[in-house]
Amino acid sequence: MRRVLMVNFGVFLLFCVGLLxxxxxxxxxxxxxxxxxxxxxxTLRQAPTLHLFxxxxxxxxxxxxxxxxxxHGDTSTFTTPKLQPRNMSKSRYWRSRRSAISQAHxxxxxxxxxxxxxxxxxxxxxxxxxFAVFVSSQQAEKLSRRSxxxxxxxxxSVRTATTxxxxxxxxxxxxxxxxxxxxxxxEGIVIGFIDTGIDPTHPSFNxxxxxxRQYPVPNHFSGVCEVTPDFPSxxxxxxxxxxxxxxxxxxxxxxxxxxxxxxxxxxxDGHGTHTASIAAGNHGVSAVVSxxxxxxxxxxxxxxxxxxxxxxxxxxxxxxxxxxxxxxxAAQDGVDILSLSITPNRRPPGVATFFNPLDMxxxxxxxxxxxxxxxxxxxxxxxxxxxxxxxxIFTVGAATHDRVYSNSITLGNNVTIPGVGLALPTDExxxxxxxxxxxxxxxxxSAVDKDMYASECQDYDSFDKDLICGKLLICSYSIRFxxxxxxxxxxxxxxxxxxxKGVVFYMDPYVLGFQINPTPMDMPGIIIPSPEDxxxxxxxxxxxxxxDGTTKEIVRFGGVAAITGGxxxxxxxxxxxxxxxxxRGPDPQDSFLNDADILKPNLVAPGHSIWxxxxxxxxxxxxxxxxxxxxxSGTSMAAPHVAGVAALIKQRFRKFSPAAIASALSTxxxxxxxKGEEIMAQRxxxxxxxxxTPATPFDMGNGFVNATAALDPGLIFDTSFDDYMSFLxxxxxxxxAVFNYTxxxxxxxxxxxxxxxxxxPSITLSRLNNTRTVQRLMKNIAGNETYSVGLVPPFxxxxxxxxxxxxxxxxxxxxxSVTFKAKKNSSIASFGTxxxxxxxxxxxxxxxxxxxxxxxxQ
Numbered sequence: 001m002r003r004v005l006m007v008n009f010g011v012f013l014l015f016c017v018g019l020l021x022x023x024x025x026x027x028x029x030x031x032x033x034x035x036x037x038x039x040x041x042x043t044l045r046q047a048p049t050l051h052l053f054x055x056x057x058x059x060x061x062x063x064x065x066x067x068x069x070x071x072h073g074d075t076s077t078f079t080t081p082k083l084q085p086r087n088m089s090k091s092r093y094w095r096s097r098r099s100a101i102s103q104a105h106x107x108x109x110x111x112x113x114x115x116x117x118x119x120x121x122x123x124x125x126x127x128x129x130x131f132a133v134f135v136s137s138q139q140a141e142k143l144s145r146r147s148x149x150x151x152x153x154x155x156x157s158v159r160t161a162t163t164x165x166x167x168x169x170x171x172x173x174x175x176x177x178x179x180x181x182x183x184x185x186x187e188g189i190v191i192g193f194i195d196t197g198i199d200p201t202h203p204s205f206n207x208x209x210x211x212x213r214q215y216p217v218p219n220h221f222s223g224v225c226e227v228t229p230d231f232p233s234x235x236x237x238x239x240x241x242x243x244x245x246x247x248x249x250x251x252x253x254x255x256x257x258x259x260x261x262x263x264x265x266x267x268x269d270g271h272g273t274h275t276a277s278i279a280a281g282n283h284g285v286s287a288v289v290s291x292x293x294x295x296x297x298x299x300x301x302x303x304x305x306x307x308x309x310x311x312x313x314x315x316x317x318x319x320x321x322x323x324x325x326x327x328x329x330a331a332q333d334g335v336d337i338l339s340l341s342i343t344p345n346r347r348p349p350g351v352a353t354f355f356n357p358l359d360m361x362x363x364x365x366x367x368x369x370x371x372x373x374x375x376x377x378x379x380x381x382x383x384x385x386x387x388x389x390x391x392x393i394f395t396v397g398a399a400t401h402d403r404v405y406s407n408s409i410t411l412g413n414n415v416t417i418p419g420v421g422l423a424l425p426t427d428e429x430x431x432x433x434x435x436x437x438x439x440x441x442x443x444x445x446s447a448v449d450k451d452m453y454a455s456e457c458q459d460y461d462s463f464d465k466d467l468i469c470g471k472l473l474i475c476s477y478s479i480r481f482x483x484x485x486x487x488x489x490x491x492x493x494x495x496x497x498x499x500x501k502g503v504v505f506y507m508d509p510y511v512l513g514f515q516i517n518p519t520p521m522d523m524p525g526i527i528i529p530s531p532e533d534x535x536x537x538x539x540x541x542x543x544x545x546x547x548d549g550t551t552k553e554i555v556r557f558g559g560v561a562a563i564t565g566g567x568x569x570x571x572x573x574x575x576x577x578x579x580x581x582x583x584r585g586p587d588p589q590d591s592f593l594n595d596a597d598i599l600k601p602n603l604v605a606p607g608h609s610i611w612x613x614x615x616x617x618x619x620x621x622x623x624x625x626x627x628x629x630x631x632x633s634g635t636s637m638a639a640p641h642v643a644g645v646a647a648l649i650k651q652r653f654r655k656f657s658p659a660a661i662a663s664a665l666s667t668x669x670x671x672x673x674x675k676g677e678e679i680m681a682q683r684x685x686x687x688x689x690x691x692x693t694p695a696t697p698f699d700m701g702n703g704f705v706n707a708t709a710a711l712d713p714g715l716i717f718d719t720s721f722d723d724y725m726s727f728l729x730x731x732x733x734x735x736x737a738v739f740n741y742t743x744x745x746x747x748x749x750x751x752x753x754x755x756x757x758x759x760x761p762s763i764t765l766s767r768l769n770n771t772r773t774v775q776r777l778m779k780n781i782a783g784n785e786t787y788s789v790g791l792v793p794p795f796x797x798x799x800x801x802x803x804x805x806x807x808x809x810x811x812x813x814x815x816x817s818v819t820f821k822a823k824k825n826s827s828i829a830s831f832g833t834x835x836x837x838x839x840x841x842x843x844x845x846x847x848x849x850x851x852x853x854x855x856x857x858q
Contacts, residue, residue, distance in 0.1 A: 585599065
């Protein structure tokens with residue numbers, strides 16, 4: 001089932017003693033209680049704690065350098081800032097500063113809204129200095145006029161966008177070996193998940209692995225575990241090292257249902273448990289569903305630690321303020337990687353898509369040295385459907401892997417129809433009589449009149465058990481299954497009680513383009529997802545019915561069939577291919593759909609038909625209700641695959657900056673599938689495999705994640721926080737937005753740059769006006785090596801690189817200049833590539849995308 005969870009971006013809740021305060025202002029008789037109230041995110045002029053800390057670190061560093069002198073081969077521009085947020089949270093000084101900031105927020109609200117009613121939901125101080133507050137529009141206007149306030153925005157909505165994938169990604173014989181085996185892969189790295197929570201009782205999160213070895217204590221991490229009746233003491237351990245929940249916005253709005261949503265980190269949805277297990281679930285956990293063992297599950301970084309920040313909920317989704325508060329807390333706690341399988345449900349308004357509270361909070365997290373992974377969104381396959389925008393965020397799209405669960409039904413006329421369903425087969429070598437649900441009703445005319453959905457097999461009392469016993473029951477799969485009004489699980493339970501031999505679901509012709517993932521069945525069964533194939537089944541069935549010549553009543557059911565079953569995996573499928581739902585580039589720079597000079601997505605990873613841990617209380621997918629594992633699809637599943645690989649990179653290269661990790665992932669990615677052919681991309685929602693064409697960078701970014709190669713990238717392209725600031729200041733009309741979100745004055749900036757000038761491992765030109773030269777600074781993190789430069793220019797473009805060959809010593813940097821010249825006028829995007837071939841085996845891949853090409857008249 002493809003997951004799309006709607007979320008309303010609202011207010012922040014930080015469950016940290018002394019940090020969270022829910023302040024109810026005084027009630028005044030003359031306050032305007034009739035005006036529209038909403039949640040607003042308010043940013044103040046004063047710098048947040050992180051920025052003050054880094055300023056102190058910078059002063060200390062300068063003093064040390066002046067005292068000691070600069071060391072040869074310094075790599076500070078390619079490493080994480082010297083920052084230890086966990087020590088900060090434990091420091092008495094920083095605790096007192098946090099309290100002082102919260103008190104200053106309270107004082108500002110009391111002074112600005114004298115005698116009026118308001119609710120402060122969160123104070124945040126670490127990544128941004130501000131608060132979330134529930135006020136009227138008139139009160140928001142009053143706050144905006146205060147000199148201390150630089151920005152105030154209305155809350156907005158967002159949405160959420162493995163037993164085998166480690167093998168498909170080559171981990172057991174590749175990346176895990178480089179890390180010392182799965183027993184140590186990811187050890188010491190903390191991955192933070194902003195999602196629907198976690199089920200701490202699942203064996204994927206035990207404090208000991210399959211070998212009963214205890215996890216080490218991540219000393220750099222300072223997070224805590226909430227203790228509630230739903231999440232009792234002892235829920236956390238050395239694997240699950242932190243767990244909090246954020247729901248103040250929903251509580252303020254009166255829509256939080258504690259019995260269904262759980263006012264704790266416990267996962268009542270399943271999505272968060274699933275994503276956490278994909279990235280960092282324990283190795284060797286048996287994935288048993290409907291009594292069948294589908295193999296041993298493992299996360300990509302099975303020895304990594306997990307910290308959960310629950311900000312999304314089953315019944316209502318979530319609110320942006322809660323998500324930003326969760327990001328702020330995760331940064332304070334000291335996570336190394338941050339995984340978000342959520343995206344905004346609309347493009348942020350304003351001068352550029354990058355200027356929104358979510359992306360700005362993630363920019364500050366990146367400044368703190370945290371690598372941020374975000375799902376691209378499930379809004380494909382249309383161009384510009386991307387829901388993750390900023391260059392400091394690593395955006396991941398969804399692709400397939402080569403494991404498929406095929407099922408089929410063979411009819412009595414020797415026609416075989418393909419289908420899906422993780423089901424048992426019928427008895428080998430035997431065929432069984434089929435009967436349609438409509439033909440098995442006790443009182444056919446009155447029952448159909450009473451319930452027009454009787455064919456969906458949802459009501460036991462409607463059917464004649466004697467007619468159905470021992471037969472294959474044919475049921476319809478209508479739009480009601482898509483909406484959750486009817487379920488496969490209910491139809492199976494009723495069929496069992498009716499003593500049916502198995503169940504065959506045919507597709508209602510009105511369900512167009514809906515893709516059905518394999519569904520667990522505890523009896524022989526199959527779902528025929530194609531309306532055309534469903535017609536073949538029904539035509540055969542109807543042609544074999546024998547009727548009384550006078551009454552026209554059925555006297556014999558002549559159609560027979562056998563179900564092959566779908567519990568055995570097939571590994572011959574061509575993969576990867578880009579799924580139709582995976583959001584596509586080019587990256588929209590603003591709400592007018594102007595293109596940014598930024599490549600999105602950055603990468604694709606396995607996201608389709610992914611096994612993962614499932615919460616014991618999850619009710620979101622009825623087919624997997626009560627199971628400990630579930631198979632899900634979406635970019636939500638792809639992002640944690642990359643988060644896991646990032647943890648392996650961080651474990652190997654502790655001083656890598658977030659941009660260096662992104663570079664290692666990007667330049668080593670695969671651009672060919674497992675058959676050595678071009679990766680293909682689905683282009684249509686209906687019959688997607690019939691619409692495939694070769695994938696472009698706007699479909700797959702740099703390519704498909706290659707975990708083993710990413711641990712030995714050779715060259716690195718790094719980008720600093722100051723580079724991002726120069727980029728933001730370079731956007732026309734952005735100075736007020738930059739100042740509002742960061743406090744930086746663009747007028748004082750020495751230089752501005754365009755997106756194509758950022759030192760990214762890709763080159764994207766939204767508009768090539770005659771000629772343009774782009775430069776990339778490379779650093780060698782391997783041994784001495786000589787590289788030759790290979791060019792494949794985009795159609796309609798001349799491309800020249802300098803140098804064409806270079807030698808680079810270990811730790812040395814080199815500048816690569818690439819000149820582009822338009823050959824013809826065109827507004828159709830074209831694509832090329834730059835490949836750097838090292839004589840020690842490294843291959844560095846840089847995709848090139850040019851959209852509008854203009855040739856100046858001579």
